[in-house]
Amino acid sequence: MAGVTITNVSKSYGDIQVMYDINLEISDGEFVVFVGPSGCGKSTLLRMIAGLEEITSGDISIGDRVVNEVAPSKRGVAMVFQTYALYPHMSVFNNMAFGLKQAKTPKQEIDKRVRAAAEVLHISEYLDRTPRALSGGQRQRVAIGRAIVREPDVFLFDEPLSNLDAALRVQTRLEIARLHNRLGSTMIYVTHDQVEAMTLADKIVVLRDGRIEQVGTPIELYENPANTFVAQFIGSPKMNFFGSDDLTDTSQESFKNIDGEKIIGIRPEHLQACEDDKSMIKGKLELIEQLGEYALVHLIAESGNEFIVKMPQPPKAAKGETLNFSTQDNLVHYFDHGSGARSV
Amino acid sequence: MTDRDKQKLKNQVAIIGAWIVAGLFFFPIFWLFLTSFKTELQAISDPPKLFFVPTLENYALIEERTDYFRFAWSSIVTSFGGTALAMFIAIPAAYAMAFNPTRWTKDILLWMLSTKMLPAVGVLMPIYLICQKFGLLDTKLALVIIFALINLPIIIIILFNYFREIPVEILEASRMDGASTFNEITQVVLPLAWGGIASTALLSIVLLWNEAFWSINLTSSDAGTLVSLVASFSSPEGLFWAKLSAVSTLACAPIMVFGWLTQKQLVRGLTFGAVK
Structure with a gap:
């Protein structure tokens, strides 16, 4: 068992810098999710921890040991790839045993560990099959099994669910959460899906353009996003932003002097329909997305600014009709207009 | 003639064409093989002989x-x-x-x-x-x-x-x-x-x-x-x-x-x- 410490890590490919001065502390046993849009460097960071990418500058430590120059297999990490990356010509058993065989583990021990892992992942009956004869979900479990048998200090997951269909994704997500509870190992998980990030993580690291935007628990990021990027990235549908010209006189009073310098953010689930005299924000109804348990109502403010309201019931209004919304003061987020940074 | 018949005919013509080309490519090898069983006289006879009494004397x-x-x-x-x-x-x-x-x-x-x-x-x-x-x-x-x-x-x-x-x-x-x-x-x-x-x-x-x-x-x-x-x-x-x-x-x-x-x-x- 070990934590991971990343100190001043940068990465360049030739003249192109892709990671800038990353500092991050991951505690032993923690489930950390790297999240961000594609190209933000989350996979690169994971691969640097794995040892598949070299570090241009800085240090990565696993436990007490700096591993910059240590071979991937000697770092005490195991990785689950997005494409599974199983050995197509080997049986499931041999796929899982491959790493142990390379380490010259005694045969009996290999057998014991592979069967134990297969038991946990419910793939015992497929041990003699080749990956070709398995479904996507089963293959992913073999890939996870291959990581488990090595008993690593740190598990690395590179978008492990993105090749699975929606139902299987939810199920496998749950299994990964259970696995973390059972093993208690440090896990680092890369995804672009903020729902996966929110549900799995003890700690989320939001990345953008090779920089860390914010680190925190899912709830911290949801309640106190550090900037407009994090605010929009965490939460679904994403947060609405309003300038001073979107607000009614009532809201101008209740919100602390919004001027051109500041914008406010309100999550779609924090806006409620209200009477005209209490209205803080007005919008013309554009369309309604019915999702059964709730409805997503798309509106356009007078300024042309589009926003979304999440409502338990769809409003009984026609397209183009103006609707009024209010919110509570403590659910409003203030950001600097220029930098996008949070301002209190 | 329906479109399907036309397609069939086209395919047949193509197949015959392919056999002809294959035959042309194979002919020298065939002729080589055949000539190896002829006597030297038969080999240079004009017109060339397709039918003859084969002999193994060359191989011997x-x-x-x-x-x-x-x-x-x-x-x-x-x-x-x-x-x-x-x-x-x-x-x-x-x-x-x-x-x-x-x-x-x-x-x-x-x-x-x-x-x-x-x-x-x-x-x-x-x-x-x-x-x-x-x-x-x-x-x-x-x-x-x-x-x-x-x-x-x-x-x-x-x-x-x-x-x-x-x-x-x-x-x-x-x-x-x-x-x-x-x-x-x-x-x-x-x-x-x-x-x-x-x-x-x-x-x-x-x-x-x-x-x-x-x-x-x-x-x-x-x-x-x-x-x-x-x-x-x-x-x-x-x-x-x-x-x-x-x-x-x-x-x-x-x-x-x-x-x-x-x-x-x-x-x-x-x-x-x-x-x-």
């Missing part, structure tokens, strides 16, 4: 005058040996270029290919002299080395393309699993590219079996291959068509049987990259 004469099996053995050793040596060098080279490419990799491949454009006769003198100095003239070893070298560029390029079809994540996974480079090649890359490697080797064997320039120029009696045996029949003794046909048939037969047995693999080798 060849067996009497030369040691066919020694030449055949020489062909086998040099074509298989040359291929094995080339593979031994090409597999690690193609692995390195496919999975650890640098910005020069493309240029190196092109440079390798460009060496195939050089006329072989251009380097005949130096290579002849080198072989002479090292006492390698008329040895199988000389042919094995030269055969390996002349086929090396093409083998590396074909293997490079096969290797690149292997997803790099699989190799990364094996690296994470602690496989050494040697184990990575032998336990992951080779099994995955086995079909490609086999067809490349077969192609190389066929090419080397038929290689004429170096085997004729660097060997005489001891290490001569079947190709040089054929050559020896054609020049110094005048044109004895029937005997020449018989010896050519004997030279072609083994590799044709070999090619026929392995045609599935060969076709994949020849059309690699054409269809994914």
Whole structure:
């Protein structure tokens, strides 16, 4: 068992810098999710921890040991790839045993560990099959099994669910959460899906353009996003932003002097329909997305600014009709207009 | 006539056309085979004879005058040996270029290919002299080395393309699993590219079996291959068509049987990259 410490890590490919001065502390046993849009460097960071990418500058430590120059297999990490990356010509058993065989583990021990892992992942009956004869979900479990048998200090997951269909994704997500509870190992998980990030993580690291935007628990990021990027990235549908010209006189009073310098953010689930005299924000109804348990109502403010309201019931209004919304003061987020940074 | 009938007719015409072309390609081999069973007189008769009483005298004469099996053995050793040596060098080279490419990799491949454009006769003198100095003239070893070298560029390029079809994540996974480079090649890359490697080797064997320039120029009696045996029949003794046909048939037969047995693999080798 070990934590991971990343100190001043940068990465360049030739003249192109892709990671800038990353500092991050991951505690032993923690489930950390790297999240961000594609190209933000989350996979690169994971691969640097794995040892598949070299570090241009800085240090990565696993436990007490700096591993910059240590071979991937000697770092005490195991990785689950997005494409599974199983050995197509080997049986499931041999796929899982491959790493142990390379380490010259005694045969009996290999057998014991592979069967134990297969038991946990419910793939015992497929041990003699080749990956070709398995479904996507089963293959992913073999890939996870291959990581488990090595008993690593740190598990690395590179978008492990993105090749699975929606139902299987939810199920496998749950299994990964259970696995973390059972093993208690440090896990680092890369995804672009903020729902996966929110549900799995003890700690989320939001990345953008090779920089860390914010680190925190899912709830911290949801309640106190550090900037407009994090605010929009965490939460679904994403947060609405309003300038001073979107607000009614009532809201101008209740919100602390919004001027051109500041914008406010309100999550779609924090806006409620209200009477005209209490209205803080007005919008013309554009369309309604019915999702059964709730409805997503798309509106356009007078300024042309589009926003979304999440409502338990769809409003009984026609397209183009103006609707009024209010919110509570403590659910409003203030950001600097220029930098996008949070301002209190 | 419906569209379907038209399509059927088109297909039939195409099939007949294909048979005609195939027949044209095959005819010289057929005629060679036929002539080998004629007497010298029948062989040069005008008009050519399609029906005649076959004789084995040409084959008997060849067996009497030369040691066919020694030449055949020489062909086998040099074509298989040359291929094995080339593979031994090409597999690690193609692995390195496919999975650890640098910005020069493309240029190196092109440079390798460009060496195939050089006329072989251009380097005949130096290579002849080198072989002479090292006492390698008329040895199988000389042919094995030269055969390996002349086929090396093409083998590396074909293997490079096969290797690149292997997803790099699989190799990364094996690296994470602690496989050494040697184990990575032998336990992951080779099994995955086995079909490609086999067809490349077969192609190389066929090419080397038929290689004429170096085997004729660097060997005489001891290490001569079947190709040089054929050559020896054609020049110094005048044109004895029937005997020449018989010896050519004997030279072609083994590799044709070999090619026929392995045609599935060969076709994949020849059309690699054409269809994914």
